Amino acid sequence: MVPVALLVALRLGWLSWLVADGGPVRKTLEALSWIAALVAVGFSVFELRRQRPEPVVSRSVYVGRALHLDGDRLPRVADVSLLALRVKRAVGTSDGQALPRYVPRDRDEDLEWAIAGGGLVLLHGRAAAGKSRAAAEAVRRLRPDHELLVPVDGPALRRIVESGQQLSDTVVWLDDLERFLVPGGLDVGLLQQLAPPGSPVCVVATIRDNELAAFRTTEGAINQAGTDLITAIPPSHLIVIKQHLTEAEQERARVAQASDPRVGRALAAPEGFAEYLAAGTSMLERWSIGDNPLFHVGQALISAAVDCRRAGYADAVPGATLAELHRPYLPAPWCDRPDLPPVAEGLAWAARPVLGASSCLQPRTGGTYLVSDYLVDLAQEGTSPLAGAPIPDGTWEVLFRLCSDQSVVALGFGAYRADRFEVAEKCFRRACEAGDGSALGLVAIAIGKLGRLAEVRKIFEDAARSGDRATMLRAALSLSFNDWFDDMLDLGRRNAEAGNRYAFLSLANCLVNSRRWDDLQQLALYTIDHNLPDMVSAVMASITKHIDEDRLVQLACHAVDSHNEDVIISTLVNVNPDSALTSRLLQHAMRSGNTSDEAAILAWLAHDKRFGEIAEFTKTALLADEEDMVLTAIVPLAKQEGMSELMTLAREAIDSDDVDSLQGFAVGIKSEGRRDRLEELLQYSEEVASVGSREFLNMIIALDNASSGNEEPGEQP
Known part of the structure; x- marks a missing residue:
């Protein structure tokens, strides 16, 4: 305190008679004043850190982007009222009465398990069915002391998540989920960042059934990000809240009506319990x-x-x-x-x-x-x-002017669903001109409905050249929505030849959605005939789960007939044939007489560790006296993981004293340097008294000894 007091005295001129310019006292005091200043700053910083461990800036990301903040901090769940969470006011609440006592719903236990599991939990039902109340009561029961994040809108939620702000023990509240499923808002990727598996963050959302249905229609894919997110929610996290109470719920309501007559009137209401209260x-x-x-x-x-x-x-x-x-x-x-x-x-x-x-x-x-x-x-x-x-034309015009460049896309979605495609185009073009790169694909969908499909094709081709995947997919969807399948096939062939896998896959997936199996088979045959293994893999991955076995056999046999190992393996990897189909393919390859086709199939079987099937084919080839086929099959069996199957075949040959077959098996074993296995077979041949097999095995072991310079050769035949 002394240096500070001296500094003050100097400032007020009380000690001027001691501090003449250049005097030793003045120099000493100036030095002390610097020390005092540094000490004062140090104490101030320490005191600030002691009083508030977290800097204000660490929480500023919430300001203007989240509701119900406690200063610049997120509030606790228990500190935010039900009405603030958009739970509807009930009869009498505007006159000062509290909300009626909560009547537990049958789905409450499922809801609690879903919330405990984390991720996104979505309650759906009619308006005024009690979705928000059930959700709010559940998070209050389970997580009253957790922080509560109520974002203003979808883009605000994205800004918070992408700011790097760490959320821990947090409930994210999204009432009317559709408000957040907008461009730049919530999507599957952002949800994974926000609440990855095992995260202490839980997202609780509500949506009306009419809005949910819009995302589940084929053309709901115009909002692809929203559709993908809805589709990704597991059934256990989709909780329906029904309009009318069940018998069990009514019984619980009768208990509550003793303390609140509004509950009794709601029970008797024909429109529904929660609907009456609202x-x-x-x-x-x-x-x-x-x-x-x-x-x-x-x-x-x-x-x-x-x-x-x-x-x-x-x-x-x-x-x-x-x-x-x-x-x-x-x-x-x-x-x-x-x-x-x-x-x-x-x-x-x-x-x-x-x-x-x-x-x-x-x-x-x-x-x-x-x-x-x-x-x-x-x-x-x-x-x-x-x-x-x-909706009147004038309403669309006024709303178009009212929207921002960001929110105009949501208006375009509404116009599209109302069959006002010219309004939708206008909205999407405005967003595109404002820098929203994803909006061009939306333009393609809108103008497709207006019959301008040549423009849609041009958008697809430009997007394919530039690598704009989102636009490619939406343009392909637009073509499929409007039955331009011949153009889709033509584009598919062109992009297959150009090696543009994503463009080709976009078209193939849209054909799958349209159940155009003949068109897909044509594309698959085209890629096989033109030796395009990457495209074979792409189209096969799209269709194998959707077409019947006869079509699969036809495609797989066609791939074998291509005599292209990469095409054959690409087909097999995606078709993943069972043992019966694989046997048919091997028989087909055997009839063609091309061992390279057979080798490709056997190599795939070996990679898939299906050595038993290779052994069975080897027996078939032996019976057919197809020596080249047998030798081809022995190669994958001789590898480490197939050796046991090869040893079984060799023992069977010894049992029948079939030296010709044993020769091939033994050569395969010798090629892998497995002298121990040859000696094991020799011992077996002695045990079963197979003279021819014993003599052959002695010979091959002796030759192996000679080639390796072993001074103790085995028994000479």
Whole structure:
């Protein structure tokens, strides 16, 4: 403290009479001031480290990208309310009542096991079935003290994961999973980074059945990353939450109704337990029933918001945008009425809680509104005031302007699913021009539906030359969606000859998806005839699980007839024939009289350690007096792992005193330097008194001794 006090005194001029320029006192004090400064800095750094072990910057990646933060830190699961996790408000909660007591669901135990196993756990069902509540209650039971990551959107989640921030003992919460399955968002690769096997990170997500179904259709592959991720979820991690309670669930609800009459009313509701508690039917009535100016404006605003979600715009919509969109949704007699209330009043009416629960339009920050997904489900099913009407042109235009260059792809997905392919093309081209390299393939899918397949082919060819795999695959899908199979075959042949394996494989896989077995067989025959083993392997890998045995035999025999060892082995590796089919192929090769074909098959059998089948073929060749075939078969048997089979054949020859056959077997054994095996056979021949075999084996051992310079030759014949 003394150096610091002296420094202060100097600054205030109290000791100026001691510190004349150049004086020894001043020099001493200046030196002390430097020491004091260094000590003060050191103590400050130590104190900061003691008070906060982790620097602020280590957590800054969450700010602006994750919700419900505790400063710049992730909160604990137990510290985030159910409503904050987007659990729907129940009847009466807007009036100050708590959420009803949770009624355990039959799938809770399966859900707990799935969460305990880690990875991605997905709850699905209708809107307002209780998915979010079941998921939130489960993570609260199992992981209350774990950190909770609720990303703002898919790209935000990617930024967090790719920042290198280590997540440990963390629950990642993805309510409405489809919002995160966007370009630059969650995909299989990112999930593997986020929650690899054995990781303490668990991802819990929900999705409505209508959205899930969109990823499971053939053309759902337009969002290939999302489709791949959904497909990769194991069945044990797909938890369905049903609309109506089972008998066991109803019994548990009856216990809960004693303390909360809302539970009893929900039990009796025909629409479903959770649907009643979320005021689903009452929200539909709010949207559907009325005949005054305020009702019609409010209804039009709700309808506009529903169509925004149907169109693929998942974010909350600004009130000003709804005001711009709502007029086409007004009934014709009301469009020009002068007594319509202001839009602000209509928004307030639509945002008013129904039965003290949720509202049709849920207010969000910045004057935005998110429509209830329950109403979106009804609209998608055609049981709403929209009655299945198409989304107006003006809505697409306004949303196109509202979207960012990143979010416009999701709008394109919505347009594609609504059969508005020209809007989808416009969205995808904008994303492409903004630098999204994957969007060109989406353009190919959209324009394919518009009949511009020559352009699709050109996109495929350009992508094949540049090595753009994602675009190649989507362009191939577009051709297959629109039955351009002749062009696909032509492209397949061209890329096979050019050695472009991925382009060829993209086309082959699309033909598999379209179940075009004849076309695939043509491609396979083409690659065999043109001696293209890499392409043979590619096409065989695509089709062997899907075509019948007769086709497989035909292709395999055709490969044998090519007399190309690489083609034959590529075919066998992918066909993986059983012993019966292998025997047929060897017989086919034997009839052709080309030992190189047989050698290729035998080499593959040896590589697959199927020495018993080689031994059986050797016997067949012996019976047929095919000496060259026998010698060819002996070569792989003489190797270390096939030696036992060869010894068995040699003993059988000794038993029958078949010296001619024994000669071939013994030569094969000798070629591998196995003198011990020859002596073992000699001893066996003496035991069974096979004179001819004994004499031959004595001779070959003597010759071996002579060639090796052994001074003690064996018995002379």
